[in-house]
Amino acid sequence: MKKLKNKDVDALFEAILSLKTVEECYSFFEDACTIKEILEIAQRLKAAKMLRAGVNYADISKETGMSTATISRVNKCLEYGNGGYNIVLDRLNEDK
Numbered sequence: 001m002k003k004l005k006n007k008d009v010d011a012l013f014e015a016i017l018s019l020k021t022v023e024e025c026y027s028f029f030e031d032a033c034t035i036k037e038i039l040e041i042a043q044r045l046k047a048a049k050m051l052r053a054g055v056n057y058a059d060i061s062k063e064t065g066m067s068t069a070t071i072s073r074v075n076k077c078l079e080y081g082n083g084g085y086n087i088v089l090d091r092l093n094e095d096k
Contacts, residue, residue, distance in 0.1 A: 047074045048085040 017026050029038050035037075043064050050060045057068045078085050 044070070044074050045085070045088070047071050048078055050090055051075050052086075052089060053079055 005074065015028070018034055019028055021093055043066055047060050047066055047070070050063070051071070051074065057071050060071050074085070
């Protein structure tokens with residue numbers, strides 16, 4: 001995280017935290033990212049959710065079109081990363 005942390009990234013994250021609705025998120029991310037980048041992040045989050053539910057790599061790959069290498073990377077982040085996926089997934093479960 002030390003390589004990533006700087007004032008510009010802090011400003012980006014503060015900007016994201018200022019968004020209040022899904023529609024505002026669409027507006028911001030469509031301006032800031034390519035459609036492919038947004039879809040890839042969404043796929044990774046879906047894979048993380050599926051991994052936590054115990055779905056195997058082959059089924060995740062089939063459903064998402066992701067490579068097993070990318071799914072493995074998501075799984076490593078779930079198990080050994082900074083906890084970001086788990087924070088988001090736990091909060092999404094709390095809201096349901």
